[in-house]
Amino acid sequence: MATALENANLLSRAILTTQKLRISVSKTFNHMKDGIKVSQDEHGAPKSFASQLQEDLFLINESFIELEKLTMAVRRQREAETIGNTGALSMDPVTDKTPLYPKALETYKWATRLREHSAHSQAFLNNSSIKRSSGSGGSPAKRRKTAPTNLNISTQAVDNLVMNVNRQFHDVKITKIQLNPTVLQVYVSRTLQAIIVLRGLLIERVLIRAHHENTLNDDGTLDLWTASKYEVFQKITEHATAASLRYYLPTMQDLSFRSFMHWLNSFSKLFSTPCRLCGKYIKDNLPPTWRCFRTVEPYHECCRP
Amino acid sequence: MGVTCVTQWPVTENRTVPQAVEVLTKRLDALGASKSGNFGVDCETYQSVPTNVPLKYIHVMHNKEQPYTCYAVTDNRTCLVCENSFEAIMHRLNGFYVPKKTARIESKGTRYEMGDFIIKIGIVSLGPHARGVLVEVEYTPCVIIQDCWPLMVEFMQGFMGAQYTPNTHPMLANKQEVPFNAEDTVFQYLEQFENFVKRGSSTATVR
Numbered sequence: 418m419a420t421a422l423e424n425a426n427l428l429s430r431a432i433l434t435t436q437k438l439r440i441s442v443s444k445t446f447n448h449m450k451d452g453i454k455v456s457q458d459e460h461g462a463p464k465s466f467a468s469q470l471q472e473d474l475f476l477i478n479e480s481f482i483e484l485e486k487l488t489m490a491v492r493r494q495r496e497a498e499t500i501g502n503t504g505a506l507s508m509d510p511v512t513d514k515t516p517l518y519p520k521a522l523e524t525y526k527w528a529t530r531l532r533e534h535s536a537h538s539q540a541f542l543n544n545s546s547i548k549r550s551s552g553s554g555g556s557p558a559k560r561r562k563t564a565p566t567n568l569n570i571s572t573q574a575v576d577n578l579v580m581n582v583n584r585q586f587h588d589v590k591i592t593k594i595q596l597n598p599t600v601l602q603v604y605v606s607r608t609l610q611a612i613i614v615l616r617g618l619l620i621e622r623v624l625i626r627a628h629h630e631n632t633l634n635d636d637g638t639l640d641l642w643t644a645s646k647y648e649v650f651q652k653i654t655e656h657a658t659a660a661s662l663r664y665y666l667p668t669m670q671d672l673s674f675r676s677f678m679h680w681l682n683s684f685s686k687l688f689s690t691p692c693r694l695c696g697k698y699i700k701d702n703l704p705p706t707w708r709c710f711r712t713v714e715p716y717h718e719c720c721r722p
Numbered sequence: 723m724g725v726t727c728v729t730q731w732p733v734t735e736n737r738t739v740p741q742a743v744e745v746l747t748k749r750l751d752a753l754g755a756s757k758s759g760n761f762g763v764d765c766e767t768y769q770s771v772p773t774n775v776p777l778k779y780i781h782v783m784h785n786k787e788q789p790y791t792c793y794a795v796t797d798n799r800t801c802l803v804c805e806n807s808f809e810a811i812m813h814r815l816n817g818f819y820v821p822k823k824t825a826r827i828e829s830k831g832t833r834y835e836m837g838d839f840i841i842k843i844g845i846v847s848l849g850p851h852a853r854g855v856l857v858e859v860e861y862t863p864c865v866i867i868q869d870c871w872p873l874m875v876e877f878m879q880g881f882m883g884a885q886y887t888p889n890t891h892p893m894l895a896n897k898q899e900v901p902f903n904a905e906d907t908v909f910q911y912l913e914q915f916e917n918f919v920k921r922g923s924s925t926a927t928v929r
């Protein structure tokens with residue numbers, strides 16, 4: 418507390434000194450700009466321009482040195498302020514080179530903000546929980562209890578599903594490109610590809626890319642994160658994520674996956690089907706990227722019913 | 723690269739070439755297109771020496787979109803895609819092929835982006851004379867022209883006017899639906915350039 422008070426004192430003095438410094442600087446500039454009136458000093462000798470300038474500069478120097486002293490004092494005080502044991506970090510003599518402590522403070526602030534944010538969102542979501550799935554929903558504890566049993570799905574089941582879907586939809590070609598977690602690559606005619614990450618048979622993440630875009634990183638690993646560079650597929654990725662939630666049925670995972678595939682299949686003629694509402698191909702430079710969840714009819718995002 | 727369509731924007735009697743370009747750029751600005759640099763496509767024609775009958779042509783073309791690549795196209799549209807240094811080889815062949823006089827033709831102008839579309843508006847010049855305007859529209863997410871042709875026509879009508887109907891795209895006649903590639907764009911430019919050269923010999927130059 419005492420250090421804080423002292424600090425405030427120092428700061429107000431520093432402000433005053435700054436003002437003083439600015440006044441003397443502008444006075445000096447004025448003298449240089451306008452020249453000085455020839456006046457007499459106490460002894461009657463005429464004051465020369467040079468001596469006036471010297472006087473001005475002396476004043477500036479004085480306030481400057483004072484200000485510098487004050488700044489040093491303030492900084493030393495600030496470094497002494499610490500939070501708990503982390504203070505030890507700030508004892509590092511080479512703080513300038515390793516800004517560990519300021520970074521730690523920043524992180525702490527972030528973490529606090531994040532916690533507040535999630536607390537708010539949790540409260541909000543609890544108020545407006547949607548019963549998306551039959552049975553579970555309601556209490557989170559219950560959901561957590563039932564979920565793991567649903568996820569014990571053999572690879573055989575996944576393979577069967579992939580085979581069935583391949584047979585059911587002519588324009589869709591699914592291949593399993595990673596085993597654990599299961600990642601499926603779905604080509605929908607020659608229009609687009611979807612990278613689907615599964616948990617059990619439930620869709621965890623969907624990413625839509627152009628048919629001709631890369632699936633692998635430069636080093637040959639699977640790229641599950643880079644979004645498509647095309648606006649149209651970024652938009653469809655958004656809609657696909659919404660669709661995967663819309664068709665989310667933990668108790669009937671098989672049906673859930675098939676419904677999603679039925680929806681995804683409707684993009685096979687993405688570029689050559691006009692919007693159901695306005696009859697146009699293009700709106701806002703995009704083709705109809707939205708599909709009705711029931712009828713899978715194509716609409717522009719702003720035309721949807 | 724996506725599907726492209728290169729088409730001519732008519733320069734009417736009462737307009738100069740820059741004025742015709744301005745009409746288009748104003749419309750694009752109004753639609754919210756953003757400028758993304760310049761572009762250029764050029765073509766130099768080499769002709770076989772007269773001792774060789776019949777006369778054969780090789781068109782050496784560049785597209786600024788692929789700055790290190792050179793396209794050498796023969797009369798029957800065989801295309802050699804190679805490094806830029808190919809031109810040096812052409813000069814070595816001057817016992818067989820010589821550059822046709824005043825046959826360097828190019829289309830140069832501004833490149834625009836609008837969502838997934840790329841629009842290039844170029845002034846075509848043959849030697850020192852501006853001959854007309856070429857518009858190239860590319861739809862980048864799609865590589866099969868049969869899939870997105872009506873969509874592209876609708877887009878082009880969006881800024882070129884509803885009465886505008888582009889010529890049937892040469893690739894549409896192709897029964898096999900093959901992915902689009904850079905040569906297909908170069909071919910379209912070559913065809914348009916040839917039209918300009920043909921017409922250039924009969925009509926007065928438009929300036």
Ligand SMILES: [Zn+2]
Nearest residue numbers: 692695717720
């Ligand atoms: Zn619409």
